Amino acid sequence: MEKMKMMLVDDEERFLSTTKKLLLKKGYDVLTAVSGSEALEKLRTHNIHVVILDVKMPGMDGIETLKAIKKLFPMVEVIMLTGHATAESAVQGLKSGATDYLMKPTDVNDLIEKAEEAFDKRQRLEEKIRVAQTRSFMKSPRQIIRDTE
Secondary structure, three states, X not given: OOOOEEEXXXXXXXXXXXXXXXXXXXXXXXXXXXXXXXHHHHHXXXXXXXXXXXXXXXXXXXXXXXXXXXXXXXXXXXXXXXXOOOHHHHHHHHHOOOOEEEEXXXXXXXXXXXXHHHHHHHHHHHHHXXXXXXXXXXXXXXXXXXXXX
């Protein structure tokens, strides 16, 4: 079974370094990015399963970054993270493809639980895709008989 790889995206470097250390201690594979554009660059070169994405960032904000991630990397699960949550931004994030929403400060165990749930969701979807692809290549017994006649 593949190990979950996650990326933390936040303009607060202290949050990134502290949270990354805690996640590494718990055995997780973690990358960090301080901006939406850096996150997109890292997604191009790394196989990331789950992104923990801050909503409020200078330049490309979290919602913009989320939309770009879902367009370019639709299988990546994204959990929105903010200290400035409003019902409007939560709804906008979920409508744009976010898996879940967490408030800052968040307990690292809550973050891990949400990330694990998102990773499980991705794995179930990948399995459905594999089954569908396998079925499209396999012929039914009737088709095999017809082809040999």
